[in-house]
Amino acid sequence: GQQLNQSPQSMFIQEGEDVSMNCTSSSIFNTWLWYKQDPGEGPVLLIALYKAGELTSNGRLTAQFGITRKDSFLNISASIPSDVGIYFCAGLTNDYKLSFGAGTTVTVRA
Amino acid sequence: DTAVSQTPKYLVTQMGNDKSIKCEQNLGHDTMYWYKQDSKKFLKIMFSYNNKELIINETVPNRFSPKSPDKAHLNLHINSLELGDSAVYFCASSQGWTGGTEAFFGQGTRLTVV
Numbered sequence: 001g002q003q004l005n006q007s008p009q010s011m012f013i014q015e016g017e018d019v020s021m022n023c024t025s026s027s028i029f030n031t032w033l034w035y036k037q038d039p040g041e042g043p044v045l046l047i048a049l050y051k052a053g054e055l056t057s058n059g060r061l062t063a064q065f066g067i068t069r070k071d072s073f074l075n076i077s078a079s080i081p082s083d084v085g086i087y088f089c090a091g092l093t094n095d096y097k098l099s100f101g102a103g104t105t106v107t108v109r110a
Numbered sequence: 111d112t113a114v115s116q117t118p119k120y121l122v123t124q125m126g127n128d129k130s131i132k133c134e135q136n137l138g139h140d141t142m143y144w145y146k147q148d149s150k151k152f153l154k155i156m157f158s159y160n161n162k163e164l165i166i167n168e169t170v171p172n173r174f175s176p177k178s179p180d181k182a183h184l185n186l187h188i189n190s191l192e193l194g195d196s197a198v199y200f201c202a203s204s205q206g207w208t209g210g211t212e213a214f215f216g217q218g219t220r221l222t223v224v
Binding site: 102 | 114150151152153154155166200202212213214215216217218
């Protein structure tokens with residue numbers, strides 16, 4: 001699969017803070033997806049993006065599909081303790097393969 | 111109502127053994143997948159089946175053999191297990207064979223080879 005660079009690798013956030021994470025690639029993607037994985041569970045889809053420039057929200061989460069189709073970011077507003085987990089970006093290419101970023105581990109400071 | 115269910119959740123076995131992991135989805139999806147998550151949490155696709163036909167077969171040792179008896183089931187059989195096979199294996203499903211768009215994942219099977 002294609003290599004996705006996801007950053008930051010990990011973050012400590014203060015409850016109530018807004019935070020961002022992003023993914024970049026040297027390849028163009030048709031679809032960007034953002035997943036969250038809780039300990040001992042499988043990834044759960046948070047947001048799907050299908051068009052360059054698209055900005056989509058899901059509650060306190062907002063994600064954007066970059067204009068160049070090579071990047072995407074995810075924002076979490078007013079973070080709460082249950083936001084703890086690993087967030088993965090994933091990109092879908094023309095050859096129908098879904099490639100995942102390495103994940104951003106989020107830990108909330110109470 | 112579990113959408114994608116895998117069994118077992120934990121599997122500890124000795125090197126050289128043969129084991130199977132089962133997966134079932136009740137979402138009516140056409141496509142099912144197996145992913146491997148290593149110790150660094152990196153997720154990599156192994157196989158994809160659409161309507162019981164193999165669509166994606168990444169570079170995976172042929173000790174790994176998926177079997178799809180019907181659209182709702184995709185099992186993974188592993189022969190001659192090696193230490194390096196230790197990982198969490200996730201089954202997933204999606205509507206259509208677009209390689210994972212809006213894929214729904216199972217809870218994972220943590221395989222430990224000793």
